[in-house]
Amino acid sequence: GTTGTTETARTGGGVFTTIDGSKQINASAPINPFNPVGSVFSGYNGMALAWPKNDPTDPNQFYPAIAGSWTTSPDRSHVDIHLRPDAKWSDGVPVTSEDVRVSIGLAYTQGGTAYALDPKAAGAAADIQVVDPTTVRITQGANRSSTFLANLLSTVVVPAHVFGKLLPADFWQLLKTAQHGQGAVAEKAKSAITGLAEKVIAFDPGHDVSAGPFVLERVNPGAALLTRNPYFYDRQKIAPDKVKILNYTGNEQIWNYLIAGRLDNAPFTSVPTAVMNRIREARGSKVIKGYSPVAVSLAFNQAHKPYDNVHVRRALAYLIDRAQVTRIASPEGGTPAATTSGIHAQAARAWLGSGFDGLEQYRTNPAKADAELKAAGMTKRNGRWAMPDGSPWKVRIHVPASFSDWVAAGKSISSQLADHGVDASVVTAADYTLYLGELAEGKYDLGLWLIGLGPSPYNIFQRLFGQANGWQMFGGRLRHVAPGTEGNWMGGPEKVDADEAGVVDPGELTGKLNYASQEEQKRIVGVLAKVANEQLPVVQLWDYVNTQFVNTSRYTAFPPDDDQALRLSSGVWMQLGMIRKAEKGRA
Amino acid sequence: MITGTGISKTFRQRGGVLGAREVPALRDVDFAVERGGAVSFIGESGSGKTTLGRIIAGLETHDAGEIVIDGVPMSSLSHRRRQPYFRRVQLIHQDPYSALNPTRTIHQALEAPLALRARQTGRPRSWIDSRAQELLSMVGIDPGYVLPRYPHQLSGGMRQRVVIARALTMDPEVLVADEAVSMIDVSLRLGILALLKDLRERLGVGVLFITHDIATARYIGDDGELYVLYRGQVVERGATEKIIADPVHPYTQSLLSAIPVLHGLEQPGAERVVPKEPQGEGPPGGCLFVPRCPFSTERCEQETPVLGRDGGPGQETEQEHACFHPRRRSVIPVGVGE
Amino acid sequence: MTQTVPGRHRAAAIARKVAGHVVRGLVMIWAVATISFVIIREIPGNPVLGQYESLIQKGMSPEQAERATAVLYGFLPTGNLWQQYVGYLGSLLHFDLGRSLSTPGVEVTTLIGHAARWTVLPVLAGTLLSFLLGVTMGVYAAIKRSGRLGDALALSGSLLHGVPVYVIGLLLTAIFATLWPIMPSGGPVDVEFVPGLNPGYIGSLVHHAVLPVVTYTLASYGGWILAMKSNVVAVLGDDFILAAELRGLRRGIVFRYLARNAILPLFTILALSIGMLFGGSIFIEQIFNYPGLGLLLVNSISSRDYALMGGTFLVITVGIVVANIVADLLYTVIDPRVRSGGAA
């Protein structure tokens, strides 16, 4: 029900109901953004310096938030952050540079890319300076990363007058020692800082002090209730009086809420077609789709026979009808992968241009598959493919049981393979944790695996040619470990022949993406995409589509399809002035 | 030939809220059963008759005393080696309804022990069936009718005969019949008693007869011996006919006085001994019967009488008894017109 | 031979009995604690990776996800197995079950305490409701056992007793939350109401509890009706009921004789099933998304939250052990036969 006051009846009011996709509501958790399940909800009562835009290729695109603007030196050596002068905490205290500094200090206790204690780590900050009450300057260390800005701007800001006491008085001195000191002293300082982590996480301020548009009022096991923050800098943009963030334990619950029209906005969830149809039928229900920088692939463990043979991998790529798989597994939330490039198709076009069309598409083609299998020495007997040594070939596709779309995909693939004489079956792992553990231990032949984590090209290829495939970054140096050791479960070769580019080390190329200029990045991405396409460490199955559900019967003016804000919470949408009270929406 | 000396048994009951509780069931009991002899134990409920029977049949252990079977003291043998001896003593259960397995036919019930017996004595298997028929005929039932049937299809009397036949499969020396007729229909009781007597005479088995009804004890054998048990102790012992006619222990007299008089056929005895309602356990170290004895004196409360023939000043009783004041009382009903 | 027990004696005896039970219960709890310790240390899977990948899939950037999960590393147990074991037992003595991984920084005991509330409420209601219903219907079914209605009641009891709880739960949800949505499909209470003794909050609480309670009631009703029926039939066969009738006792009194004798053994089962309630509601909580101990256990397992998993399992077991003790003592107290050691 909506309970708009008369005062806000025309412009706003009511309860905005939504779900936070990235965490479950936990009534026992502290109101603390550093706690992974803390009752701080990004965009509502949790604020970052800025909000990332959903750009397929540039990770440094942001909407201003606490930081009204920022300037980066051309050589990426430092960033100046200019805070919004009108930003205030919900208790009326202004947001200042000190808040940012404390927030950064706390972030150091937690570790992270920009706030790594090791100054040699790529993209680590080397110094934080409060220039004036609304300006902070952050200097990048020696190994300058192209995503430094993005990592800085994502910094969560907490009130220094609440969280400040968590940092010991000599914290900044300690940090200096940890970063620049030598030997035992530095180590001691480092462990002193990481030793703070647990205290920081467990800290519960008791009541919420927020710089966002809302303040947490109450949490119970089923939901969190937030009310408007009267001190929010853009308060006139915020329509609802209250926000109710529901908990969810399974997708089916979200489906129910959506069908009942209870959610004003729901984050992406995989939805079967039948359910989708019912959701669409709900009054005011609307679906917004946009780019989502994640794709699903079928990954091979090349340490296991016969998947060490590229022909076998190609044969499987030719046998799998990706359109069909997508239709069964994720009809609403995915588009069949055009090919395997390691990159989400939308980003791939941007990176590769026409080069994208030059990649082998692996259209379903049993004849080619047969040829590839023969090339791999496999034989077909009684309509069933067997290994070169005559032993039966059993393809076991592993999926975590908790991901319904993956299970369906696995089943569909196994059915398709079976149709072509490949003895295939799906094996589920009880849960994702177990699945990843066993996957990393090299227990599976094939398993489903997320790739294409854009927009940073480094992140994208890190999935294919990173730790999982044997390349490890250690103290700023890259090394390759043998398959089956130290988390190298993909077991691909260290060097591959990439035609024009010659013999390359894909891991090394990936590493370079971190620092390279835009141009250089483009070249490297081209090479790596081709390597991925030819070597097939994975078969890309479908690219996720960010499907968001909104309901316009109470609020309107949601972002349109493909909007840059689409991956941000509706709290951020409000900040950006998007959500308005519906005209006749008094239900 | 089986004898027991100083048999004692105390049950220790664990559990319950009370913790351990000791129940002395038998106190220093001596007995002997001859081949073809008849020995009866009488006593009221809880006097330890069943316990004694089970001990003699090897189904229960005893705390003290010695059982000698065929001259072999059982305490000298291991548990396993005792078995063949105890097999020579067969228990006939009080309740013929539960003594036969309801899921097995009479044929099956007899076959198992007979097969065992055949193996022991090296007889062929064909012997089993003929022996089964022979035994059933011996106990007076038609083998053709009984063999294929289940126990519930037989009457109580028939069942008890089957139980006896089964006991006979082991060619026992002694049959322990624990209230073997108390659950049999009145009209049939005598048949079973007669059968036991007949078996004594024909097969020479000794019969140890346990009952609380003295009259039935008489029917097992007029030449037999009678033991009167009270709270685990033998209080009177002697020839059955003698004790019935001339009981000297007040407890025996109480038991005999309690026997109902068949008015019209019998007249009550001249005297009647009615025991008192027991109040407590009685003084420690005294006669066990003191709390109920109508004739007890101070001496009875202080000393424990032992079995003997002391019949008062300078006299001897024919039977042994454990009483300081033995006196004959004619308590039994006397027949009229017969 | 019977004896009456003097009161002092009896009290001492009962104290001894309690002590025996408690010692046995402690041994059992220790065994379960050890089992769960061993099992839990053997669990494969990587909670950190799991958390990380889940966040990525939900659309978090790899950096953010990494930051969010990095902290988990800090809480993984260290030291060799033996040291861990000793430490674990030591902290158990202080009722310290460690800290949760999936809700970092929060004591396991706190989480269990919160969850226990939500388990106890509906399951207790369900147990009592089904007990009352089942017992009443059981008497009825026994008395009418040769009639059609009695037959139907008994059959319904057998069926409900036989059908697994999740089947009932799923059917109820399908009907009352999907096809004919008059009930909320999950959660314990609407957050809009201020917790406390106000009608809105309580109404919402009840509304949300209806389906779980009904499911639980239906699922356990069958057992009660069957047990009560067979007890009543058995007592009906006892002579003292006929004797009471032949003495011309009022029907109501005879009925009370009957019911009290038949219900007596059920009280111990009731105590046991109240003990079971800590673990008995896993399916219901999963289906109705009710944040009780069962759901906590399932969630702790899927997030590989060792401490939470072990703690929850231990609490569930302790509940049962305690219930066992209570049931035994209860029997001692309410049945005069056992009370004075007549039959044990």
Add this chain to the structure above:
Amino acid sequence: MTVIVNPAGPPAAPPAETTRATLRRNFWRGVWRVLRRKPSRMAGVVIVALFALMGVAGPLLYPAQLPRDDNALYAPPSLAHPFGTDFEGTDVLALVITGARYVLLTGLATAVITVALGTAIGLFAGFHRGRWDTVLMRLTDMNLAIPGLPLLLVLSTVWKFESPLEMGLVLGVLGWGGIARAVRSQTLSLRERGFIEAARGLGLPTRHIIGRELLPSMAPYIAMNMLIAVTGAVYAQVGLFFLGVLPFESNNWGVMLNLAVFNGGALTTPAALPYLMAPLIAILLLTLGIVLIVDAMDEIFNPRLREE
């Protein structure tokens, strides 16, 4: 003095063999009568027989790879697909039938193990009494007190229950307590019955006493428990699959429930409802069948009830 031994039997007795056969026939006639008295019981027998058939022959009716119809995902019930199709377009009925084997096999394995363990332990404890009894009963108490489902959940994290037999083994090892306790008390009470004592007195070997005297008396009881254990195992197992804590490789009812609810939205839209209902109905039917049979067995073996 002469002793007259009265032959107690009536003079005319039928020959032994025919009587025995008649008795057996009488038993079956009794069974038949009990079944016929309530047609529902007959239905129970038919249902359970059908399920048994399904478990044995079900998978043979279909190709190893069930046919899919890509154009009929979640098709509504029709003549061709009485329970519609699943997310892949596979006939749901076929899934239920082919999935029965795994489920029933586990049930059977569990029942056999539960009953074998429970009976053995109960018999041993009840027969030997004394110290063994105490130790075994402590174990049994423990087995009974450890909450089965939570333990299974915890166990499922370390153990994968790959085959139905493995699953049955674990369920059986967790579930024998009840039977052991009941068998023990039965043994104790039977021990007090004269015939066991008589057998001991006759010096019959323990093997004989347990195998021929004790077990047959408890057979009906054990058989009934076995049936009940089958259902229990089916539920536990389907439940675990439904919760999704067990990895699965082959199709079975629990997996269907899980997929229907968590993947198909069966609790959200009626579209996938048939997919959910099919295994639910299978479970309900199986329960019904077993309940009806147990009811009939109760009457066959329980003379007290038969008198009604």
Add this chain to the structure above:
Amino acid sequence: MTAQPATPHAAAPGVRIRDLTVVYKTPAGELPAVRGVDLTLAPGTITGVVGESGSGKSTLALSLLNAVQPPGRIAAGSVEIDGLGDVLTLRGEDLRRARGREVGYVFQAAQNSLNPLKTIGKQLLDLGRSHDVEDLRALVRDARELLARMGMDGARVLDSYQHELSGGMRQRVGIMLALVLNAKVVVLDEPTTALDMITQATILRIIREVHEERALTTLVITHDVGAVAEVADDLAVMYGGRVVEHGPVTEVLGDARHPYTRGLIRAIPRLTGDLSLARALPGRPPTLGTLPAQGCVFRERCERRMDICETDDPAAVTHDGRTVACHATGRPLELVGREELV
């Protein structure tokens, strides 16, 4: 109404059972457990009924209170009690009030006739309330007196649970509960079975004494001829659901006229006398299923069987205050009997 103290000389009622037939429903149809029984209990006497197991004694006793349990059913006959009328026509509350207050019943297994969960005293109060006794204190006092009369500590017994009492004590409590409301007709079903000799003697003595003090009309049912002979004035012998002989106890025992009675007496083990004269009755007692549908129920075991016994059920003939149902009565039976015994 209050419980009145025993008034010794209040007139004892007479009881007349006429043509009573009770059937039980069995798979083989409705079979009579009691068939055409005529029995008169003279006021103020103790009538003993003996018969072997299954002869229908308990069924007969229950009929006196119109309390035959399903699947049994009183098919025909009447039970007239002075002051009450035909008990078999009583229904509902009337019947309930008659039970306990007018007719006391002591159960076959009195050991189990008490509620295990309540003290005897509470059960006594239940009894009083059920019969609208206003002065419950007086009731308790009466009960205590009665118990004391039977040699027990009344106060202690009333405070006890059933399991705290021995078998003999429970039996006495059963008798107390049957008498405490001043019932004038008392039915005792096997009051001494499962008690040992001495206790049995005590109970029998108590029955006799209480009977005389309270001027009751008492029916004692037992399978033990000895027990009956000790207390009863009259003796009825049942066989296969029929009363085959009835008369004063000394006469019936001293000069039995029915072959069954004679056989039964001969089968009783005795303390004195010639052992060789004793013998068991051949054959086995009938059960509902084996009862012949027509003819004399005893003929299979009868030493004096005649052709007419196969077809005709002998009618009960009363002569000299003695009733016998046998075709052979009056015929020279001595000879036949002797013949067999040789």
